[in-house]
Amino acid sequence: FAPATSKLLSSALPSFTQLLATSYPYLFPRLHLARHKASARRFRSFHPTRRPPNIKPKSIHLIRIRIRILLSLIHSTHIITSTIMIRSISIASILLLLAGASCAFQPSAPSTAHRSVTSGKASSSALFEYVPKWKKKETLADSAGDMSDDDKGLMGTIPVIFKQGNETRRTLASPGQPLSFVAAQAGQPIRYGCKKGECGTCECMGNGKWIRPCVESVPDWAPGQELVLNIKELKSKSTSSGKFYSVKSFFMGFYNNFVGMFGFVKQRKAAKKNWEERQEYEDLVKVLAAEKKAARLAREAEEAEKLQLEISAVLKKEAEVAEAQREKLTAKVAEEREAAGVRQIR
Numbered sequence: 570f571a572p573a574t575s576k577l578l579s580s581a582l583p584s585f586t587q588l589l590a591t592s593y594p595y596l597f598p599r600l601h602l603a604r605h606k607a608s609a610r611r612f613r614s615f616h617p618t619r620r621p622p623n624i625k626p627k628s629i630h631l632i633r634i635r636i637r638i639l640l641s642l643i644h645s646t647h648i649i650t651s652t653i654m655i656r657s658i659s660i661a662s663i664l665l666l667l668a669g670a671s672c673a674f675q676p677s678a679p680s681t682a683h684r685s686v687t688s689g690k691a692s693s694s695a696l697f698e699y700v701p702k703w704k705k706k707e708t709l710a711d712s713a714g715d716m717s718d719d720d721k722g723l724m725g726t727i728p729v730i731f732k733q734g735n736e737t738r739r740t741l742a743s744p745g746q747p748l749s750f751v752a753a754q755a756g757q758p759i760r761y762g763c764k765k766g767e768c769g770t771c772e773c774m775g776n777g778k779w780i781r782p783c784v785e786s787v788p789d790w791a792p793g794q795e796l797v798l799n800i801k802e803l804k805s806k807s808t809s810s811g812k813f814y815s816v817k818s819f820f821m822g823f824y825n826n827f828v829g830m831f832g833f834v835k836q837r838k839a840a841k842k843n844w845e846e847r848q849e850y851e852d853l854v855k856v857l858a859a860e861k862k863a864a865r866l867a868r869e870a871e872e873a874e875k876l877q878l879e880i881s882a883v884l885k886k887e888a889e890v891a892e893a894q895r896e897k898l899t900a901k902v903a904e905e906r907e908a909a910g911v912r913q914i915r
C-alpha cells in the first residue's frame with residue numbers, strides 16, 4: 570500500500586498546493602495586504618515617478634480565482650477517487666484470485682473405500698469432509714475400554730490424577746516413571762514444545778507446584794499418596810497435519826506481512842536512534858578535538874614567546890658586550906693619539 574499512498578499524495582499534492590496558492594489572498598488577507606504594500610514600496614523605490622501596479626484582487630480576479638479553486642477541488646477529488654477505485658479493484662481481483670487458488674488446492678475428498686476404513690460409514694453430508702491422511706495411534710487406555718487398571722496393566726503404587734478443564738483421568742504409576750509416559754499411557758493429552766524442560770509449554774500444576782511433565786518423573790512417595798496434576802486446556806486435542814491453503818493461512822499471510830513491516834519500522838527506529846547517538850558522539854569528538862587544538866596552539870604560542878624573550882635577552886647582552894669593547898677601544902685609541910702628540914712636541 571505504501572507506493573499507492575505515495576503516488577496518491579504525489580498526484581494530489583500539487584493540486585492542493587495550487588488551491589492553496591490561489592485561495593491564499595482570501596485565507597490570509599492581512600498577510601496578502603502586507604505583501605502588497607511591501608511590493609508597492611519596493612516598486613516606488615525603483616521607479617519614483619511611476620504608479621505601482623495594483624495587485625489587490627479586483628472583482629473580476631475574484632471570480633477567476635473562485636473558478637480556479639473550484640476546478641482544483643474537482644481535480645483533487647477526481648484524482649483521489651480514481652486512485653482509490655483503481656486500488657480497490659486491483660485488491661479485489663487479487664483477493665478473488667487467491668480465493669480461487671485456495672479452492673483449487675483444497676485436498677480432494679477421500680474415496681468411499683478409504684472413508685469406510687477410517688470412519689466406518691460414509692454419510693452424504695460428510696462427502697467433502699476433510700480427512701487427514703494420518704491416523705492417531707491408539708493408547709492403552711483407548712483400547713482397554715472399561716477394564717480395571719490391573720487388567721489394563723496400569724500398575725503402580727502412586728495414584729496419579731490428571732485434571733484438564735472438566736475432565737479427570739485417573740491412573741496408577743510407579744515412582745521414577747516419567748510423567749510424560751504416564752500421561753500418554755492414560756490417554757491424557759499434554760501439549761509439548763521442546764521436550765527438554767526449557768520452553769515451559771507443558772508446564773502444569775502438580776500438588777500446588779509448577780512442574781514440567783516432559784522432564785519430571787513420578788515422585789518417590791509413600792504408596793497411596795495421590796499426585797494431582799492440573800493440565801492446561803488445549804484448543805485441539807489432536808495434532809492435525811493442517812491444510813496448506815486455508816482461510817486461516819490466507820489471513821496469516823497478511824498477519825506475517827504486517828509483522829514484517831512492523832519489524833522493519835522498529836529496526837528503522839532503532840537505526841535512527843543509533844545514527845543520532847553516533848552524530849552526537851561525533852559532535853562531541855569534534856568539540857574535544859577543537860579544544861585540544863586550541864590548547865596546543867596556546868602552548869606553542871607561549872613557547873614561541875618564551876623563546877623570543879630568551880633571544881632578545883641574549884642579543885641585549887651581546888650588544889652590551891660589544892658596546893663595552895667599543896668604549897674600551899675608543900679609550901685606547903685616544904690614549905695612543907695623546908701619547909703620539911706628546912712625542913711630536915718633544
Ligand code: FES
Nearest residue numbers: 762764766769783
Ligand atoms: S516441553 Fe518444553 S518444557 Fe516441557
